[in-house]
Amino acid sequence: MSLTFFYSPMSTADITNLVFCELEVPHETIIVDLKKGGSQTPEFLKINPNGKVPVLVHDGVAIWESTAITMYLGETFGVAKGLYPAPGPQRGQAMAWITWANVTLAEAVNRFTRNTMEWVPAEERNPKAGEAGLRATHACLQILNDALAAQQFLVGSYTLADTHVLSLTDWLRHMQIDFTNYPHLNAWHQRCTARPAYKASLAAMGAGA
Ligand SMILES: N[C@@H](CCC(=O)N[C@@H](CS)C(=O)NCC(=O)O)C(=O)O
Numbered sequence: 764m765s766l767t768f769f770y771s772p773m774s775t776a777d778i779t780n781l782v783f784c785e786l787e788v789p790h791e792t793i794i795v796d797l798k799k800g801g802s803q804t805p806e807f808l809k810i811n812p813n814g815k816v817p818v819l820v821h822d823g824v825a826i827w828e829s830t831a832i833t834m835y836l837g838e839t840f841g842v843a844k845g846l847y848p849a850p851g852p853q854r855g856q857a858m859a860w861i862t863w864a865n866v867t868l869a870e871a872v873n874r875f876t877r878n879t880m881e882w883v884p885a886e887e888r889n890p891k892a893g894e895a896g897l898r899a900t901h902a903c904l905q906i907l908n909d910a911l912a913a914q915q916f917l918v919g920s921y922t923l924a925d926t927h928v929l930s931l932t933d934w935l936r937h938m939q940i941d942f943t944n945y946p947h948l949n950a951w952h953q954r955c956t957a958r959p960a961y962k963a964s965l966a967a968m969g970a971g972a
Pocket residue numbers: 773774775776797800802803814815816817827828829830865
């Protein structure tokens with residue numbers, strides 16, 4: 764079997780890095796230097812025409828989009844390791860949370876950042892749209908907090924749905940979004956970040972692989 768992970772630290776690919784740290788599946792990691800245009804070379808665009816990381820190449824077949832990668836790695840390697848539900852309603856719930864993170868939560872956060880952050884040219888920013896994006900982000904965090912009020916993890920015991928959503932919420936924390944009002948979400952964060960895989964993922968991010 765050949766399994767290659769195209770990675771860039773401090774990017775969406777950190778989700779996949781954490782998924783790999785949980786799964787401990789042997790694979791090769793190739794660092795893509797985004798600052799040097801590494802995702803825009805003709806060779807890379809053949810693997811992912813979107814020019815983005817993460818990308819997984821499994822036995823010669825390229826799989827892109829972090830949600831698809833988490834679900835694919837989950838069903839391929841995670842079920843046997845107790846980290847992803849077998850086919851059935853719990854599998855559906857795991858897929859719902861993974862998709863929700865990238866579609867619903869990330870859309871709200873992107874709306875906030877695109878309209879407020881200095882790296883976007885001032886003439887392209889709309890402060891009112893930014894405020895609406897931040898409100899939508901907090902509505903999502905409230906949903907997550909409420910879901911975690913009655914259970915320790917998103918779907919039964921710890922799964923890659925927790926891994927995926929955790930990694931995305933870390934990005935929000937990095938952007939100084941206020942988590943003060945989400946006690947259940949914060950307790951879950953502590954449970955998840957106490958796992959050895961989380962510490963290993965930070966080391967891999969720092970080492971660039
Ligand atoms: N929807 C994609 C988003 C991936 C994405 O936006 N990746 C960014 C880094 S965060 C990227 O590779 N950008 C390429 C570049 O900046 O050249 C996913 O979830 O995998």
